[in-house]
Amino acid sequence: MRMVISMLLLLALAAVIALLQIFLANRKNKWFCALLPCLFFLISFMPVMQALGLENPFSPTTFYNGIEPLSLIEAWKQAPEGAYRETLRFMIDDTIKYFFLLNIPTVLCLVVNVICRRKQPKNSPLQKMSVQDLE
Numbered sequence: 312m313r314m315v316i317s318m319l320l321l322l323a324l325a326a327v328i329a330l331l332q333i334f335l336a337n338r339k340n341k342w343f344c345a346l347l348p349c350l351f352f353l354i355s356f357m358p359v360m361q362a363l364g365l366e367n368p369f370s371p372t373t374f375y376n377g378i379e380p381l382s383l384i385e386a387w388k389q390a391p392e393g394a395y396r397e398t399l400r401f402m403i404d405d406t407i408k409y410f411f412l413l414n415i416p417t418v419l420c421l422v423v424n425v426i427c428r429r430k431q432p433k434n435s436p437l438q439k440m441s442v443q444d445l446e
Contacts, residue, residue: 332420336427344428348420355413358406 328347336344 328416329419329423332423333427336424337431341428344424348417348424351417351420352414355410355417358409358413 332344332347335346338344
């Protein structure tokens with residue numbers, strides 16, 4: 312029952328985000344439609360920054376060399392061949408997978424933007440005439 316409720320909440324959240332993106336994409340200002348894709352793109356960098364040790368030096372993906380914390384890159388440079396290095400390789404693979412997985416909403420919002428922007432008229436004849444009148 313708990314899983315059903317969480318799935319319904321997730322679907323409701325996705326629907327609200329989609330409706331918000333459609334609303335923003337139908338606005339005349341084209342910069343409003345870029346808000347959600349940019350936000351989702353920035354959120355997709357969070358696991359990358361955490362894995363590189365840029366967000367929190369005491370994160371679970373931080374490795375320790377004696378006393379000082381190491382980022383994933385520093386740990387890779389100092390790692391001996393073998394199982395430890397394989398673990399690091401799997402963590403890098405997972406970070407890349409998370410990056411692409413978290414960019415799915417970015418791509419969906421961009422698709423909504425393209426679809427909604429194609430439906431809008433470029434310049435109506437009335438707008439062209441008003442611009443000619445100003446000149």
